Each structure stands twice: as C-alpha cells, then as structure tokens.
Amino acid sequence: MARKKTVFTCQKCGYQSPKWLGKCPSCNSWNSMVEEIKSPQIESFKHLGFSSTPKSINNIKSGEYERLDTGIMELNRVLGGGIVRGSITLISGAPGIGKSTLLLQTASNIAKRYGKVLYVSGEESEEQIKMRGDRLKALSDDLFIVSETNLDKIEEHVQKNEPIFVVVDSIQTLFKESISSAPGSVSQVRETSNDIMRIGKENNISFFIVAHITKQGELAGPRVLEHMVDTVLSFEGERTGEFRILRTVKNRFGTTSEIGVFEMIENGLREIMNPSEVFLEERTSQKEGSVVIGIMEGKRPILVEIQALVSQTKAIIPRRTVVGVDISRLNLILAVLEKKLKIPFYNCDVYVNVVGGLKIDGTFGDLGLAIALISSAKAKDILLDNFLAVGEIGLTGEVRPVSYCGRIVNEAEKMGFKNIIVPDRSKEKININGINIIGISSLKEVLNKVF
Structure with a gap:
C-alpha cells in the first residue's frame, strides 16, 4: 500500500510546505500551518468542452448574456442587470447583516x-429556513x-432536480470526502469551489x-476563491443600524462602481430607490459643522450629510477619528487648511462622520469636508440655507472640478437645495434655473461666500 503524502497548508493564505513551520513565509501568520493529506490535482474544466484551438478574435461570436431578473431592482443594479446564466457569484458580509435574508428573497423571486x-444550507436546518420564509413571505x-x-x-440533488439557480450557504461548511482536512480549511474551500464552478x-x-x-x-479562506468566481459582492452595514450597502468588488459582466441600498425591516430587506432622501431625512436645518455633499456611486448621484467636530485638547498627540472617510484624505485637507487659511488643528481633536453609514470614495466630498471643519473650528454656522458643496481640494488650496458635477447638481435641485457651491470651471457647464450656483476657485473664497 502506497504511503499517503502529507503537506502543511497555511489556513490564512494557502501556502504549502513539506514540513511544519511556526510562521508562514507568505503571509507572516503564526501557528496557521495545518497538516493535510495531499490530494491529486483536480481538473475543473475537463468536461466543459472548451476548444484548445486558437481562433482569431474577429471570428469569435459574441453577444449579450442571458440574465435572470432577481425581482430586486437594487440587486439587479449591482449585478449589472441581473444574474447571468451559468455565473458564479460570491457574497460576503458580517454575521447577522442579512445575507441569508437577501438570498432567500432572491431565490423565491426567481x-x-x-x-x-435549490437552496442549500450547511448552517441551518430546513425548518429554520421555512420559518424565515414565512416571515419574509x-x-x-x-x-x-x-x-x-x-x-x-x-x-446529486442538482442533477436530479435540474434547478435554474442554486444558493449555497455557506462555502465554509462544505466538504468533500476525498479530502482529509476539516470543512472550512484551505484545501476544502479550494476543492469545493472548483467543483461548484464545474x-x-x-x-x-x-x-x-x-x-x-x-x-x-x-474574505476567509484562500485568495484564489475570489479569482475563480465571476462576481464578488460585499454586504456592509451595522447590525444595529437600519441601512445596508451592497457593493460590487468584482464583476465580469458589469461595472464595479454601483451600490445597492437596503433597509432592514421586520419583514426582511426593503430596497431604497432614492438613497439621497433616506440619508437626509433626519436633517432639518443647517448646523455648525454639518454640510451636505454630493457623490457619485456608479451612475447614481447620492446626497449625504457629513459632520465634523473640532475640539481643543491638551494631549500631546491629538486624535483623528473618521467614519466613512479615508483618514489620509482628512489629514491632507487639514494640512491645506492650516497652511492656506492659518486655521490651527495641531492642538485639536478632529472627528468626522458620514451620516447613514455610507463610505465615501474619491474626492467628491473634499470641499464639503473642508467647510464642515472650518465651521466647527471657528464655531460658526453656515449662512446659506439649503446649501450643498461639491469639489476637490488640491495641495495648493485650489478647488478643482470633479466628474459628473452636473448630475449631482440636478439631484440637488430635485431634493430642494437652493444654494450649491461648485468649482469655478464646473459652473460654466451648469445651467439650471431657480437655484443659486456659486463658483469658487480657492479655499480663501470659502470664508467670504459661505460664512
């Protein structure tokens, strides 16, 4: 009888070694090497019928993919128009965020x-899923x-029932009998995901x-899991909060810049068709350190409130705390404000929060964040009513234009904003009656036109 070969596999990154190591050389994780029986290489695409003959790209037929309508517009938006037939989609999120709820609603609609x-669960019993189905209708x-x-x-269940759509909850609970390691290990996740793809x-x-x-x-498990699937979705939000954000991390059939907004209610997830209205519903008046900004998520303009609190401190190293904003971007704006407007922040704690739990990417909110910081540092209210700001700040204190500024202004006009500050170069391209478009070229103009 042939001796079984073993290999030590890192459970963090998948690195393999013929002997045990205390520290993984690849990801520097300690005590992550687990002994596993080495399995033969699997052939995931052996029976897929792919031709190995090279063809000219001009002779290859192409066309639109057939998609399944999930019945949830926000999910369709994130996926690029629906679920592509034969595609593999990976969705991740914190426990209790609502992944199973979203997938059960989607499975029922399809x-x-x-x-x-077919809904396959490795974590819940069939009775538990039925109870959730009754609650969600x-x-x-x-x-x-x-x-x-x-x-x-x-x-076997897939071959017997011939479903059009299958949900697997979750990949970390699946195992193959031919693999000796426990479910959730790097080897099991890699092999089971390969088989699912086949x-x-x-x-x-x-x-x-x-x-x-x-x-x-x-994502837990080997990094190869993200590379193999067609689409990777991330479900974000606080379990104690109402709103959930569905983001696309990878999408072979659409854009990765779209988001879906949901609200968790008693009967499941309710899609939010107008996120700007939801993120601003608690806002009643202009307050010190509070500014509404406009951002773009994919093709959708969204208006959100950004808040800043600046307070003096005697600590040697002041605090910089942000929620929803890149901290390096905050530090850059603070440095520009100190240099160009002579506003001291070196002896102040700075706290920044984006209301609603949304995370801002890009430079759309630079100008609004700067105005909020100035307002809080000087303890001054903003004089303009129904005010919105959009623009990028450069290191020399100039205000630079951002893309899709016109769409953001149109959304602001629909939401009832009357005073909108935009970069000077963007003002020339915007022509909307009934609202006051204020163009500025540098941060020094902000003090005269806003406060």
Missing part, C-alpha cells in the same frame, strides 16, 4: 418567475430547500455562494 431553485412551490454539507450529495458551467446553472469574513473584514 422560483416564481423562472422555475426550480418568500414561499414558492418551485423553491426547494435542503440542509446538506457533503458536496457529492449536493451535486457544476455551474457544465449545466448552465447560476450559483450564489455565501462566504464568511475574518475579524479584519476580509
């Missing part, structure tokens, strides 16, 4: 529209539930896979 859907005769963790048996591509079945995350908010 079952009602297209036919058989996500019931359909074509929605089949099975509680199973053995991938070979799951493949099943989906062979049978033209769309898969939605749930993945766990680490304490740092990253």
Whole structure:
C-alpha cells in the first residue's frame, strides 16, 4: 500500500510546505500551518468542452448574456442587470447583516418567475429556513430547500432536480470526502469551489455562494476563491443600524462602481430607490459643522450629510477619528487648511462622520469636508440655507472640478437645495434655473461666500 503524502497548508493564505513551520513565509501568520493529506490535482474544466484551438478574435461570436431578473431592482443594479446564466457569484458580509435574508428573497423571486431553485444550507436546518420564509413571505412551490454539507450529495440533488439557480450557504461548511482536512480549511474551500464552478458551467446553472469574513473584514479562506468566481459582492452595514450597502468588488459582466441600498425591516430587506432622501431625512436645518455633499456611486448621484467636530485638547498627540472617510484624505485637507487659511488643528481633536453609514470614495466630498471643519473650528454656522458643496481640494488650496458635477447638481435641485457651491470651471457647464450656483476657485473664497 502506497504511503499517503502529507503537506502543511497555511489556513490564512494557502501556502504549502513539506514540513511544519511556526510562521508562514507568505503571509507572516503564526501557528496557521495545518497538516493535510495531499490530494491529486483536480481538473475543473475537463468536461466543459472548451476548444484548445486558437481562433482569431474577429471570428469569435459574441453577444449579450442571458440574465435572470432577481425581482430586486437594487440587486439587479449591482449585478449589472441581473444574474447571468451559468455565473458564479460570491457574497460576503458580517454575521447577522442579512445575507441569508437577501438570498432567500432572491431565490423565491426567481422560483416564481423562472422555475426550480435549490437552496442549500450547511448552517441551518430546513425548518429554520421555512420559518424565515414565512416571515419574509418568500414561499414558492418551485423553491426547494435542503440542509446538506457533503458536496457529492449536493451535486446529486442538482442533477436530479435540474434547478435554474442554486444558493449555497455557506462555502465554509462544505466538504468533500476525498479530502482529509476539516470543512472550512484551505484545501476544502479550494476543492469545493472548483467543483461548484464545474457544476455551474457544465449545466448552465447560476450559483450564489455565501462566504464568511475574518475579524479584519476580509474574505476567509484562500485568495484564489475570489479569482475563480465571476462576481464578488460585499454586504456592509451595522447590525444595529437600519441601512445596508451592497457593493460590487468584482464583476465580469458589469461595472464595479454601483451600490445597492437596503433597509432592514421586520419583514426582511426593503430596497431604497432614492438613497439621497433616506440619508437626509433626519436633517432639518443647517448646523455648525454639518454640510451636505454630493457623490457619485456608479451612475447614481447620492446626497449625504457629513459632520465634523473640532475640539481643543491638551494631549500631546491629538486624535483623528473618521467614519466613512479615508483618514489620509482628512489629514491632507487639514494640512491645506492650516497652511492656506492659518486655521490651527495641531492642538485639536478632529472627528468626522458620514451620516447613514455610507463610505465615501474619491474626492467628491473634499470641499464639503473642508467647510464642515472650518465651521466647527471657528464655531460658526453656515449662512446659506439649503446649501450643498461639491469639489476637490488640491495641495495648493485650489478647488478643482470633479466628474459628473452636473448630475449631482440636478439631484440637488430635485431634493430642494437652493444654494450649491461648485468649482469655478464646473459652473460654466451648469445651467439650471431657480437655484443659486456659486463658483469658487480657492479655499480663501470659502470664508467670504459661505460664512
């Protein structure tokens, strides 16, 4: 009988070594090497029928992918128009954020529209899923539930029922009997995800896979998991909060800049069609240190409130605390304000918060953040009513234009804003009656036109 070969695999990054190591040379993690029986290389695409003959790109046929309507407009937006037939989508998020709720609602909608859907759960019993389905009213005769963790048996269920859509919750609970390591290990996750991809591509079945995350908010398991799937979604938000943000991290069939906004209510997730209205619903008047800014998420303009609190401190190193803003961007703006406007922040604690839990990427909110910081530092209210700011700040104190400024101004006009500050070069391209467009070219003009 041949001796079984073993290998030590890092459970953080997948690095393999013939001997045990206390520290992984790849990711520098301690005590993460686990002994596993070395399995033969699998051939994921052996039976997919791909031709190995090179072809001219001009002779290859192309066309639009067939998509499944999920019945949830916000999810369709993030996916690029719906779920592509035969695609593999990975969704991750913190425990209790609402991943299973979203997928059960999606599975029920697809079952009602297209036919058989299989929901595979390795974490909950069939009765528990039925209880959630009753609460969400996500019931359909074509929605089949099975509680199973053995991938070979799951493949048998797929071949027997021939579903059009399959949900796997979660990939860390699945295992293959031919692999000796425990479910959730690097080897099991890699092999089971390879098999799921083979099943989906062979049978033209769309898969939605749930993945766990680490304490740092990253996907648990090997990095290869993200590379293999077609789409990676991230479900964000606070469990105690109302709003959830669905982001696209990777999408082979659409853009990665779109977001979906949901509200968690008693009967499940409710999609928010107008996020600007929701993020600003608690705002009643202009306050010290509070400014409304406009940002772009994909093709959608969103208006959010940004708040700043500046307070003097006797600590040697002042605090810089941000929620929803890149801290390096905050430090850059503070340095520009100190240099160009002579406003001291070196002896002050600075706190910045984006209301609603939204995370701002890019430079859309630079000008609004600077105005909020000045307002709080000088303890002055903003004189303009129904005021909004949009613009990028450069290191020399100039205010630079941002892309899609016209769309943001149009959204602000719909929301009832009457005074909008934009970069000078953007003002020339905006022609909207009934609102006051204020163009500025540098931060020094802010003190005269805003306060």
